[in-house]
Every structure is written in structure tokens, then in C-alpha cells.
Amino acid sequence: MHIDGQETFISHLIELRDRLLRAVIAWIVLFVCLFPFANELYSLLAEPLLAELPKGGQMIATEVVTPFFVPIKVAMMTAFLGALPVILYQVWSFIAPGLYSHEKKLILPLVVASVFLFACGMAFAYFLVFPVVFGFIVGIAPEGVAVMTDIGKYLDFVITMFLAFGVTFEVPIVVIVLAVTGIVEVAQLKQGRPYVIVGAFVIGAIFTPPDVISQIMLAVPLWLLYELGVIIAGWMVKNRPAPPEPEPYKPLSEDELDAELDRIEDEQKKTS
Secondary structure: OHHHHHHHHHHHHHHHHHHHHHHHHHHHHHHHHHHHHHHHHHHHHHHHHHOOOOOOOOOEOOOOOHHHHHHHHHHHHHHHHHHHHHHHHHHHHHHHHHOOHHHHHHHHHHHHHHHHHHHHHHHHHHHHHHHHHHHHHHHOOOOOOOOOOEHHHHHHHHHHHHHHHHHHOOHHHHHHHHHHOOOOOHHHHHHOHHHHHHHHHHHHHHHOOOOHHHHHHHHHHHHHHHHHHHHHHHHHHHOOOOOOOOOOOOOOOHHHHHHHHHHHHHHHHHHO
8 A cells, every 4th residue: 555655645645746847848848939029029018108208208227237138038928828728728637536526626727817807907907007097107207307218117017917817807707716616605794895995905005006096996907807707707606506414324134234244344354
């Protein structure tokens, strides 16, 4: 038994190594394909700011190696997002054999929905929030001050905003998991609505620039997504199938009991 268990553990480690290797290879292959277009990818990422700068405005690099490494970072992150379906498939293939059928039915849709919602959060930030934020920043600059952001600082800011809005759009998934697993009742989620609203505006004030519009653009979706999660969780809990009733206890007859005792006695003789 000890040898079989050790062999099983080693086989799991080998499978984990192989699947991680496949995921990394997919990421590297896609990065190699995107590397020649690293500068174009960064230009696309910087477009929301460049569109708001005055005529002749541009971005700057304050360090020697920044113009080389920053576009490469953008290409690496883009490659990771592009390889995410392959990465998630490898993760799913590794954990799926150890899950029950009802867990598979729940986890796979949640994983797919999580990726989709995170991408929606990033798109919301890029197409709607960035133009408002950068327009506000450029608009309040004092006269005679040229707004020229360092490309490295800009990348850090964009990543922070992408993470903030991506995580915000994951709120329905968190709410659904809490309700379906029974950690929090749906009624408690509804009662916590005022605290969620206040917390949404606090988070908006922390992760967005100090203008009211961008704070609202983060807080309001967070609140609305929470409400959506509560509605879906309530529907799922309400329509959840009832667990099967346990079979009534049936004592063994004398013949069945004697047969079971004989079987145990025979197994003990074989092992002795």
C-alpha cells in the first residue's frame, strides 16, 4: 500500500510538471509571435492617453532601458492573456479527475465566467474609464505645464486599473460561490447591501485617480455586479436539487451475519 501510494503521488507530480510545461510553452510561443509587434502593442495600450494629450504631446522615457523593456512587458502580458485558455485547460485537466460530477458542473462554468468577466472589466477600463480619467488629468494641468508621462509609470498605472476593474467584475462569481456553498445565506447578502455600497465607493476612492467621475465608474459597476450576483445566487439556491434521502437502516439477518463473519475470518487466515 505504501509503494502504491508513493507511485501515485509521483505520477501526479509528473502529470503536474507536464501540464505546467505545456502551459509555459504556449505562453512562450505566443510571446515569440508577438515580440516583433511589441512597440505596436504598447502604442495601442497608450492610445487612450495619447488621444487626450494636446497637439504635439508625447510620452517620455526617463531611464535608458525603459524603451526596450516596457514594450516587452506589454507583449508578455498580452501573450499570457492569449494563452490563458490553454493554461486554464491544463489546470482543469489536472484537477477534473479528482472532482465529483456535481463539482465539475459548477466549477467549469465558474472558471469560464471568471475569465470572461475579468476581460470585460479590462475592456470597460480601457474603452470607458481611461478616456475620462486622462481627459480629467490633462484638463486640470496648470497653464504652461506639459503633461508628458513616463512610459514605465504609465504601464504601472494601467496594470493597476486593469486589476482593479478586472477584480471588480469578479464580484458576481464570489457572491455565487458564497451562496451556493452555504457559507453565506442569500438573505444575509441582501442585508449587507448598504455596507457593499459604502465599500464600493471606498474602493473606488482608493484605486482610481482623485476625480469623482472615475470613482463612480468603479463603484457603481461594483454595486450593480453585486446585485446581479445576489439575484443569480438566489435563483441557483432556490432551484438547487434536494439531497437524496439516506436509505433506512436494515439490520442483517442471522444467515447474513454468519456469512459476513465467515468472510472476515477467511481474510484474517489469508493475511496471517
